[in-house]
Amino acid sequence: ISECLLDGEILCWDANSETVLPFGHSRTVADGELADCNLFYVVFDLMEAVNKAGKRFYLEQVPYFKRREMLQKVLLRQRVHELEIIQSTLLCIPVDTDESEEVETCFPCVRKFENLEGLVRYLGEELEKVQEERREGIMIKQVSSRYFFNARSKGWFKLKPRFGWLKDSLDLVIAGFYLSDGQRRRRREADFLDRRDHISTFLLGVKEDEGYRVFTKCGTGYTIEELRDVTDELKPYMRSPDDADWNQIFNFWSPSATSEKPDYVILPQHSIVMEIMGAELVPSEVFDLPYTLRFPRAVKGKAFRRDKNYDEISTVADIKDILQNKHFDNPPGTKLNDSGDEVHTKDNNRNKKPKAATRATGKRDRVDAYTESLINKKTITQESNLFSKLTFYVEPYKDSMEVEKAILLNGGDLQRTYQTGKQDFVISHVLTARVKLYHCKDDISIYLPKFVNDCIRYQTMLQPHPANVLVPNLELKAEWEHKFDPIGDNYLEPINLDMLELLLSRDDLYKQDIEDIDPELSIYCPSKIIVLKGWDPQRVGFSSLAFNHGGRKSDDVGNDVEVKKEYRSNYGSEKCERSFDWNYMSYTAMPYTSGSISEQIPPQLAKYLNRYRRMNVIYESLRLVLASFLCDGFRLRSEEEDISRTKATTIYLHPEHIHLGEVQGESRSIWSFMYQP
DNA sequence: GTAAAAGCCCACCCACACCA
DNA sequence: TGGTGTGGGTGGGCTTTTAC
Numbered sequence: 276i277s278e279c280l281l282d283g284e285i286l287c288w289d290a291n292s293e294t295v296l297p298f299g300h301s302r303t304v305a306d307g308e309l310a311d312c313n314l315f316y317v318v319f320d321l322m323e324a325v326n327k328a329g330k331r332f333y334l335e336q337v338p339y340f341k342r343r344e345m346l347q348k349v350l351l352r353q354r355v356h357e358l359e360i361i362q363s364t365l366l367c368i369p370v371d372t373d374e375s376e377e378v379e380t381c382f383p384c385v386r387k388f389e390n391l392e393g394l395v396r397y398l399g400e401e402l403e404k405v406q407e408e409r410r411e412g413i414m415i416k417q418v419s420s421r422y423f424f425n426a427r428s429k430g431w432f433k434l435k436p437r438f439g440w441l442k443d444s445l446d447l448v449i450a451g452f453y454l455s456d457g458q459r460r461r462r463r464e465a466d467f468l469d470r471r472d473h474i475s476t477f478l479l480g481v482k483e484d485e486g487y488r489v490f491t492k493c494g495t496g497y498t499i500e501e502l503r504d505v506t507d508e509l510k511p512y513m514r515s516p517d518d519a520d521w522n523q524i525f526n527f528w529s530p531s532a533t534s535e536k537p538d539y540v541i542l543p544q545h546s547i548v549m550e551i552m553g554a555e556l557v558p559s560e561v562f563d564l565p566y567t568l569r570f571p572r573a574v575k576g577k578a579f580r581r582d583k584n585y586d587e588i589s590t591v592a593d594i595k596d597i598l599q600n601k602h603f604d605n606p607p608g609t610k611l612n613d614s615g616d617e618v619h620t621k622d623n624n625r626n627k628k629p630k631a632a633t634r635a636t637g638k639r640d641r642v643d644a645y646t647e648s649l650i651n652k653k654t655i656t657q658e659s660n661l662f663s664k665l666t667f668y669v670e671p672y673k674d675s676m677e678v679e680k681a682i683l684l685n686g687g688d689l690q691r692t693y694q695t696g697k698q699d700f701v702i703s704h705v706l707t708a709r710v711k712l713y714h715c716k717d718d719i720s721i722y723l724p725k726f727v728n729d730c731i732r733y734q735t736m737l738q739p740h741p742a743n744v745l746v747p748n749l750e751l752k753a754e755w756e757h758k759f760d761p762i763g764d765n766y767l768e769p770i771n772l773d774m775l776e777l778l779l780s781r782d783d784l785y786k787q788d789i790e791d792i793d794p795e796l797s798i799y800c801p802s803k804i805i806v807l808k809g810w811d812p813q814r815v816g817f818s819s820l821a822f823n824h825g826g827r828k829s830d831d832v833g834n835d836v837e838v839k840k841e842y843r844s845n846y847g848s849e850k851c852e853r854s855f856d857w858n859y860m861s862y863t864a865m866p867y868t869s870g871s872i873s874e875q876i877p878p879q880l881a882k883y884l885n886r887y888r889r890m891n892v893i894y895e896s897l898r899l900v901l902a903s904f905l906c907d908g909f910r911l912r913s914e915e916e917d918i919s920r921t922k923a924t925t926i927y928l929h930p931e932h933i934h935l936g937e938v939q940g941e942s943r944s945i946w947s948f949m950y951q952p
Numbered sequence: 953g954t955a956a957a958a959g960c961c962c963a964c965c966c967a968c969a970c971c972a
Numbered sequence: 973t974g975g976t977g978t979g980g981g982t983g984g985g986c987t988t989t990t991a992c
Contacts, residue, residue, distance in 0.1 A: 494978065568981090
């Protein structure tokens with residue numbers, strides 16, 4: 276194997292205590308600030324492998340036990356506490372399958388149980404150990420489970436010890452307030468004039484002398500009503516933090532980032548006590564103490580303790596007590612001196628090794644590297660006339676030479692520097708300030724490197740499309756308004772059966788995605804079946820939602836990467852509005868509406884839906900999806916065929932299941948149909 | 953003018969509240 | 973109940989500001 280794609284995690288190993296350090300130390304360890312500590316990589320899984328002949332294998336569909344076996348083959352030289360495969364145990368109860376023996380050989384450790392109860396008991400005991408040792412939890416994977424990128428995996432389960440390791444909650448006093456501009460703010464539009472009505476988060480402190488030592492924020496655990504009551508109650512005492520006197524109260528703490536500066540502050544004697552629970556104390560330099568709470572939240576129903584006054588709250592000494600005596604070690608960033616007082620890690624800065632310059636000399640170097648090795652057209656043997664008489668300007672980036680070379684190979688010309696009107700196409704993978712300037716100044720479209728690659732792939736000059744254009748010019752933008760939704764995904768067209776048949780027969784374009792079975796790796800490729808049933812050619816639609824579930828974008832070096840579905844949650848917020856701006860299209864993902872549908876789509880299908888995003892017509896998408904299935908060993912069969920006795924994966928696409936969606940907002944108006952299994 | 957520091961935004965994870 | 977949006981934490985990269 277020459278190359279592989281691993282799933283794993285970087286952890287910090289402390290050779291002194293022979294333990295894995297708690298969450299949050301990787302930065303300091305990486306900086307070499309902790310003696311006898313090193314980072315190490317624990318491998319969980321193997322997703323891709325390239326054999327010596329350069330052939331790439333995608334292993335997502337391979338059962339876990341096979342992937343595990345391959346992992347052992349791929350990582351021949353493990354090094355303890357440097358690079359190691361995660362320890363795992365095969366748990367089995369008696370079942371008669373042909374595979375049992377084969378599966379057992381893939382795991383270093385096997386435990387057999389007489390029945391399921393025994394297995395469950397064992398897991399319970401293991402979980403207790405995990406809790407004692409303060410590890411994160413136990414992953415349970417079915418031996419037959421597949422690997423799903425960016426998705427909750429079927430057949431994988433995480434058993435976690437209960438969070439809330441702090442034995443007791445803390446009573447903290449509200450020291451400051453932060454405004455929100457999200458949902459909580461919008462809910463109170465009537466009160467818009469008073470900024471204090473938009474408070475959503477509290478800065479909290481423990482007692483020290485007559486002031487606070489602030490050490491955490493908290494913005495969850497209470498209801499909107501409780502929040503409203505408490506802000507109304509405290510409004511008269513809120514003050515601007517810019518007042519010099521307040522520095523005294525804050526023990527001269529000043530936040531390192533302006534975002535941490537509270538919008539309002541309050542004197543302890545006027546404030547209210549909050550009861551806070553947290554997972555643990557973690558080292559942090561954000562607040563006035565050298566640690567903060569991980570996962571802070573107000574205790575449900577007891578968030579605001581009006582029955583307690585400032586004198587009764589937790590103290591700095593209490594916090595130290597927790598650090599010294601409770602469930603976990605002192606965070607390495609915190610050193611206790613003889614008297615037990617903590618010493619700020621900030622104060623230790625002078626002892627630190629000077630940090631290596633973090634800022635790359637970046638752009639200049641990149642441009643220099645580019646200009647030093649300009650491709651000489653004379654040395655290129657032209658392969659086609661595809662781009663003849665066309666001139667391209669390619670904005671330099673790490674791999675831009677590849678694109679330039681491809682242009683020359685196909686008969687195109689290069690414009691070495693951008694000049695108004697001198698080039699037919701401007702190629703850039705990302706909207707840098709400079710490219711944006713060209714775009715605005717000359718009203719030109721900026722094309723993605725994908726445009727060049729796709730034109731070559733299909734040996735034809737493709738039409739501009741949201742998938743291959745970074746930013747359209749005004750004319751194109753106007754044209755697209757009627758063609759695509761704001762992120763270029765959907766375009767509906769009527770379809771008839773002939774057309775569908777034609778499309779389905781054209782899987783040839785995608786054959787190249789097929790990988791042969793490699794006997795060496797024993798890749799397992801199950802055959803599956805799709806049933807197409809009851810098409811109404813006039814009402815073909817497909818799940819727009821699923822196409823937008825996740826998605827793809829170009830990263831900094833022009834690679835096509837998966838966008839996590841978290842982006843969906845931006846719908847309706849300010850971020851989302853921004854993603855409707857063409858100028859931001861290259862690096863913000865799509866808005867998204869209620870997504871329950873996508874979760875119901877079979878995972879095999881969802882995978883392809885994600886893969887083939889930004890299709891210009893809905894039947895094109897469908898064709899690609901089906902073609903992909905065909906390529907992966909699926910086959911089509913007729914509706915009449917009896918599939919009850921086969922292990923078919925059946926996807927029914929029936930007019931009844933395709934209905935007019937509940938469409939909200941103008942941006943959604945183009946989405947006509949939704950698919951519900 | 954250049955390098956370092958700071959600011960800002962985005963990515964990840966997890967917990968909880970709210971809502972359909 | 974699942975999806976969404978809020979909050980907390982972290983690190984990392986790009987851009988802007990500051991210091992020399």
